[in-house]
Amino acid sequence: MPDVFLNCSYASVCSGCDWLLKPLTEQRSLKMAHLRSVWRQAPDHLGFATAGPGSSRDRIDFMIADGRYGLFDRFKTGLVDLQGCPQLSPALEAFFQDFRGFKFPISRGSVRLRVSPTGKRGVWLDFANIDVKTLLDDGQILRELLASGAIVEIGQRRKRLVEREGRLKLDDPVLEPWFETYVEGVATPLYCTIGSFTQPGFRVNRMLIEEVMSLVPMRGGRVAEFGAGIGNFTLPLAARFAAVDAYEVDTLALEGLEHVKPANVTIHSGNYQGDKALGLQFADADCLLVDPPRSGLMKFIEPVATAQKLIYVSCFAESFAADSDRLHDFGFRVEKATIVDQFPQSRHYEIVASFIKD
Ligand SMILES: C[S@@+](CC[C@H](N)C(=O)[O-])C[C@H]1O[C@@H](n2cnc3c(N)ncnc32)[C@H](O)[C@@H]1O
Structure with missing residues (x-):
């Protein structure tokens, strides 16, 4: 891999990308070294996939904050007022530039901007209730935002901003195709809110799905999936297996999954890191796919012991390594492991590993 740097004028001040001053080759070595340092079962060969x-x-x-739109500076003393960011896709960068033109009269708040696969623009304003009330009462800036064509969500409950009979209102959350997965290479819409969890971008998600699905049998009877979310892996799995059991806890994610679920997917809703996991059996499953939150599998590791083959996707090496120790005790060995570099320019990375019982 050539020594590639990302050209960013905020490299020395912005805290968003803590490894921006390191070439990609060094980032790759550091990520591999970190994974090896925490993971006892790391195989001799570790793959590395990057989208650039x-x-x-x-x-x-x-x-x-105080008229600035951006991320904390490296000393966490205030915000760097970002005019742009080379990490963004061209469509998102153009949206960010336009959004900067809306001057919100608030002292502090969080914003998410998202573009959909078809180029639709979404804004999630996570502001204090008092600021939301002021913006709704005044109306002007929110009306301008709506008039620009953006879809707007507000607050932790992701309420949808609408204008009805000349009045601004907050409706229940609306799920739309903000994201996509790839079923045997074909882009397929996924439904969620702007504030929902998704992988960070379409290109890196495609790379992640290709890596995961390269480890999954081409066809089979039953597969089970922990942390199904809005169906990112569920739909590709459903195209290969007669039956998919999908386990998920988040209410809005479950709604999105329900929206796209083919007939061969059974959704199991609830906290499967807790006691609900105990007693599940995967002995008859051809394969198990787990993509847990940072905390790892917790009690879901118990039924994993009944499976023969497991694919583990993780964004947090420490909990992954601890779960891997347990898998080792259950008789699993590592078949293949790859770092999928979803977060270049930072210390974060995704791990995709397959385990098998001999
Ligand atoms: C890293 S995300 C992966 C989502 C999805 N696989 C994707 O690629 O977009 C982890 C998922 O695990 C779900 N999750 C977290 N805690 C859970 C629990 N206790 N039981 C079931 N699912 C849980 C989250 O809601 C989230 O959808």
Whole structure:
């Protein structure tokens, strides 16, 4: 891999990308070294997949504070007022530039901008209730935002901003095709809110799905999936297996999954890191796919012991390594492991590993 740097004029001040001053080759070595340092079962060969140094994010979270739109500076003393960011896809960068033209009269708040696969623009304003009330009462800036064609969500409950009979109102959340997955290479819409969890961008997500699905059998009877979310892996799995059991806890994610679920997917809703996991059996499953939150599998590791083959996707090496120790005790060995570099220019990375019982 050539020594590639991402050209960013904020490299020395912005805290968003803590490894921006390191070439990609060094970032790759450091990520591999970190994974090896925490993971006892790391195989001799670790794969590394990258989509390049930047331009891959289709959603961005940032802050507004005292008229600045950006991320904390490296000393956390205030915000760097970002005029742009080379991590963003061209469509998101154009949206960010336009959004900067809306001057919100608030002292502090969080914003997410998202673009959909078809180029639709979404804004999630996570502001204090008092600021939301002021913006609704005044109306002007929110009306201008709506008039620009953006879809607007407000607050932790992701209420949808609408204008009805000349009045601004907050409706229940609306799920739309903000994201996509790839079923045997074909882009397929996924439904969620602007504020929902998705992978950070379409290009890196495609890379992640290709890596995961390269480890999954081409066809089979039953597969089970922990942390199904809005169906990012569920739909590709459903195209290969007669039956998919999908386990998920988040209410809005479950709604999105319900929206796209083919007939061969059974959704199991609830906290499967807790006691609900105990007693599940995967002995008859051809394969198990787990994509847990940072905390790892917790009690879901118990039924994993009944499976023969497991694919583990993780964004947090420490909990992954602890779960891997347990898998080792259950008789699993590592078949293949790859770092999928979803977060270039930062210390974060995604791990995709397959385990099998001999
Ligand atoms: C890293 S995300 C992965 C989502 C999805 N696989 C994707 O690629 O977009 C982890 C998922 O695990 C779900 N989750 C978190 N805690 C859970 C629990 N206790 N039981 C079931 N699912 C849980 C989250 O809601 C989230 O959808």
